[in-house]
Amino acid sequence: MRKTTRKFLAVTAGVASIALLATACSDDNGGSGTPTSGETKGGDDSTPITLTVATFNNFGYTDELLAEYSKDHPNVTVKQTIAAKSEDARTNLTTKLAAGGAGLADVEAIEIDWLPELVQSGDKFLDLNSADVEGRWPEFKTKPATTASGALIGYGTDVGPEAICYRQDLFEAAGLESTPEAVAELLGGDGATWEKYFEVGKQFVDKSDSAWFDSGNAIYQGMVNQLETAYENTDGTPIALQDNSAVKGLFDTVTGADVQELSAHLGQWSGDWDAAFQNNGFATMLCPSWMTGPIEERAGGVTGWNIANVFPGGGGNWGGSYLTVPAAGKNAEAAKELAAWLTSPEIQVKAFLNAGNFPSQTEASSDPALTAATNDFFNDAPTGKIFADRYAAITVTPFKGPNYFSIHTTVTDAITKVDVDKSADPAAAWQGALDAFNALGL
Amino acid sequence: MSVQSPVEPESDLAPAPRQPRRVGFSQTLSRWDVKVSPYLYISPFFILFFVTGLFPILYTGYVSVHKWQLLQGQGDFVGFKNFTDVFDQKDFWLSLRNTLSIFILSSVPQVIAAILIAALLDQNLRAKTFWRMGVLLPYVVAPVAVGLIFGRLFADQSGLINSWLGAIGIDPVLWHVDPLASHIAIASMVNFRWTGYNALIFLAAMQAVPRELYEAAIIDGAGRARQFFSVTIPQIRATVIFVVITSTIGGLQIFDEPRVFDATGAGGASRQWLTTTLYLYNTGWSGQYNLGRAAAIAWLLFLLILVIGMVNFWVTKRISTGDSNLSKKEIKAAQKRYEAQRKQS
Numbered sequence: 018m019r020k021t022t023r024k025f026l027a028v029t030a031g032v033a034s035i036a037l038l039a040t041a042c043s044d045d046n047g048g049s050g051t052p053t054s055g056e057t058k059g060g061d062d063s064t065p066i067t068l069t070v071a072t073f074n075n076f077g078y079t080d081e082l083l084a085e086y087s088k089d090h091p092n093v094t095v096k097q098t099i100a101a102k103s104e105d106a107r108t109n110l111t112t113k114l115a116a117g118g119a120g121l122a123d124v125e126a127i128e129i130d131w132l133p134e135l136v137q138s139g140d141k142f143l144d145l146n147s148a149d150v151e152g153r154w155p156e157f158k159t160k161p162a163t164t165a166s167g168a169l170i171g172y173g174t175d176v177g178p179e180a181i182c183y184r185q186d187l188f189e190a191a192g193l194e195s196t197p198e199a200v201a202e203l204l205g206g207d208g209a210t211w212e213k214y215f216e217v218g219k220q221f222v223d224k225s226d227s228a229w230f231d232s233g234n235a236i237y238q239g240m241v242n243q244l245e246t247a248y249e250n251t252d253g254t255p256i257a258l259q260d261n262s263a264v265k266g267l268f269d270t271v272t273g274a275d276v277q278e279l280s281a282h283l284g285q286w287s288g289d290w291d292a293a294f295q296n297n298g299f300a301t302m303l304c305p306s307w308m309t310g311p312i313e314e315r316a317g318g319v320t321g322w323n324i325a326n327v328f329p330g331g332g333g334n335w336g337g338s339y340l341t342v343p344a345a346g347k348n349a350e351a352a353k354e355l356a357a358w359l360t361s362p363e364i365q366v367k368a369f370l371n372a373g374n375f376p377s378q379t380e381a382s383s384d385p386a387l388t389a390a391t392n393d394f395f396n397d398a399p400t401g402k403i404f405a406d407r408y409a410a411i412t413v414t415p416f417k418g419p420n421y422f423s424i425h426t427t428v429t430d431a432i433t434k435v436d437v438d439k440s441a442d443p444a445a446a447w448q449g450a451l452d453a454f455n456a457l458g459l
Numbered sequence: 460m461s462v463q464s465p466v467e468p469e470s471d472l473a474p475a476p477r478q479p480r481r482v483g484f485s486q487t488l489s490r491w492d493v494k495v496s497p498y499l500y501i502s503p504f505f506i507l508f509f510v511t512g513l514f515p516i517l518y519t520g521y522v523s524v525h526k527w528q529l530l531q532g533q534g535d536f537v538g539f540k541n542f543t544d545v546f547d548q549k550d551f552w553l554s555l556r557n558t559l560s561i562f563i564l565s566s567v568p569q570v571i572a573a574i575l576i577a578a579l580l581d582q583n584l585r586a587k588t589f590w591r592m593g594v595l596l597p598y599v600v601a602p603v604a605v606g607l608i609f610g611r612l613f614a615d616q617s618g619l620i621n622s623w624l625g626a627i628g629i630d631p632v633l634w635h636v637d638p639l640a641s642h643i644a645i646a647s648m649v650n651f652r653w654t655g656y657n658a659l660i661f662l663a664a665m666q667a668v669p670r671e672l673y674e675a676a677i678i679d680g681a682g683r684a685r686q687f688f689s690v691t692i693p694q695i696r697a698t699v700i701f702v703v704i705t706s707t708i709g710g711l712q713i714f715d716e717p718r719v720f721d722a723t724g725a726g727g728a729s730r731q732w733l734t735t736t737l738y739l740y741n742t743g744w745s746g747q748y749n750l751g752r753a754a755a756i757a758w759l760l761f762l763l764i765l766v767i768g769m770v771n772f773w774v775t776k777r778i779s780t781g782d783s784n785l786s787k788k789e790i791k792a793a794q795k796r797y798e799a800q801r802k803q804s
Binding site: 108111114115134135137138141283284285286287288289291292293296423426429430431433434437438439440441449452456457458 | 530532547548550613614615617635722727728748
């Protein structure tokens with residue numbers, strides 16, 4: 018009895034001291050800049066400060082990379098905290114912003130999908146406009162991060178230029194041309210269209226047991242990202258869904274019998290979707306640059322994956338991230354400088370080589386280190402070159418206002434009902450989308 | 460202390476100028492000690508409860524009558540508009556249906572199974588601790604991990620459960636499409652996690668039942684089943700009420716399991732498994748960022764839990780006292796019959 022008590026005490030003491038240490042550390046992180054920042058705003062080179070960078074998943078910012086910054090700025094120590102999932106980071110960011118910004122990192126990473134909400138509260142972030150970064154990114158990257166009053170709240174890190182990932186072995190078995198160059202030609206090359214993509218799909222499924230693409234919603238996602246104004250006018254007012262002929266047209270295409278015949282009827286990121294990678298569930302996928310990672314994770318042991326340098330309907334971007342500087346930060350100016358450095362073409366190319374996230378900077382896509390990159394899993398596909406070309410092909414900047422995702426969900430739910438659940442026919446599903454849209458009360 | 464002090468009676472009669480005042484103060488202190496200290500000792504709970512329980516509840520009420528966006532913060536006072544808006548949403552009523560359905564599918568089998576498992580563990584088993592710890596094992600697994608594992612098990616096309624069903628000739632069940640099937644799948648996650656935990660609580664109560672009662676029952680010729688229903692259940696009545704109330708609260712707040720049941724966490728394309736807490740979260744923290752409306756949902760959920768909790772309390776009380784009430788009446792009736800017979804003879 019006494020022994021256990023002692024052991025218990027020892028463990029408690031251990032845990033307590035670790036906790037104390039941890040809090041001491043975090044105090045240090047947040048607090049060390051405090052005394053200086055009030056007067057100098059971090060512009061002084063001599064006073065030592067610590068800047069924190071909060072990221073998620075894998076931004077490719079290694080400790081060595083961050084240490085490089087300290088070489089040029091000897092007074093600055095950069096520390097990174099990494100959230101396992103972007104959702105966690107998002108909850109953390111929005112909750113703390115709502116509470117006035119206390120406890121946020123000096124530099125906070127965000128995803129492009131969060132921006133429609135965040136630009137509404139643009140005053141909570143530092144305006145990052147600066148002559149140094151003028152023209153660093155194409156318009157489709159900067160525009161979503163620009164507030165109504167013209168403030169730039171985020172520096173672009175990576176983007177998701179889309180290509181077509183496909184199963185070379187399944188193509189071959191179905192008697193189709195299968196080398197990346199031939200597939201790109203087969204799908205229409207520079208003039209590739211969705212009609213052509215579905216037409217080749219028809220040829221494929223006639224001779225194969227596999228489906229042509231994985232998920233109706235993935236196709237819809239690719240298509241809707243090519244619309245300039247999908248659900249809202251550029252002034253932010255929503256377009257009534259019943260009058261939205263462009264979206265209705267896409268919905269009809271995706272849920273039409275011809276295209277449904279090509280679908281594997283899977284929801285992306287579901288267990289069935291994961292499993293389908295292992296049992297030849299489908300032959301092609303819309304493939305933003307970051308998708309190569311998830312495919313490799315799920316398709317281990319499958320050797321036939323390759324990437325075709327082509328995308329239907331022109332280029333397309335899916336996803337991508339930014340670095341922001343919360344205005345409440347003690348060292349906001351110094352943090353802005355750090356964010357500008359981290360998102361410079363040279364550093365972002367290094368991050369690409371570390372983590373495979375394609376740089377959003379115009380200059381970076383012609384960097385020899387990037388264009389020489391290949392991917393073993395995709396049979397040594399020249400990913401650097403392919404995605405650089407796909408990046409150059411992106412022409413459209415889809416407008417996403419505050420209600421974009423609420424409306425988008427009503428349509429994707431309807432597609433899921435037809436494509437995955439098969440619980441409604443297209444007409445009933447569309448009616449469901451209209452009802453859900455009206456319930457939003459916009 | 461005050462008992463030992465001899466001064467008080469004296470001071471009533473002849474007040475001494477200095478001493479009584481000093482002693483009097485210490486007396487006051489000691490009177491305070493007697494009167495205030497007990498409250499002081501239990502105050503940490505109430506202070507904590509006020510800070511982390513009562514204040515948030517009231518503040519949620521304050522938020523619910525305002526227009527309130529997550530990032531933009533407080534807006535205009537709108538009265539009960541948020542509540543009426545919630546009532547107008549089809550999703551809210553769907554979420555109530557789903558919550559109640561999942562609650563019933565999880566709580567009822569869970570409490571019954573927990574009592575039965577506890578009764579088994581209460582027997583004279585070999586390696587008792589092993590079995591007892593064994594039933595607690597699922598509780599240690601994080602709910603999100605349970606969600607991921609069960610997500611694989613219940614996958615519509617590639618899931619293990621459907622392939623088992625296929626092996627015995629049953630058509631695959633569309634766990635992510637059919638509302639009832641999805642509720643069963645989610646309820647099974649909840650049951651997996653909580654049954655063992657509740658079983659241990661029941662076991663603790665069963666071990667406190669005096670063994671003489673069982674001996675007496677055995678002498679009276681009661682079998683195992685009769686002992687269980689006539690001795691064990693009435694004796695652990697208070698624990699049953701406790702478990703039913705806690706699983707009511709937990710069951711109506713189911714969140715993790717439905718959230719990780721698919722990749723989007725929106726409760727399904729037709730909101731087949733959208734629970735009220737999930738609806739609350741999605742209203743306040745994703746999509747609409749409408750904290751005012753989320754606060755209104757929170758209050759409605761609070762009231763719902765209160766009502767269902769009270770109904771459950773009443774029902775469990777009836778069920779577990781019902782037996783003995785009946786036998787009391789029977790005893791009285793039997794006595795009357797006996798006396799009437801005696802008078803007649």
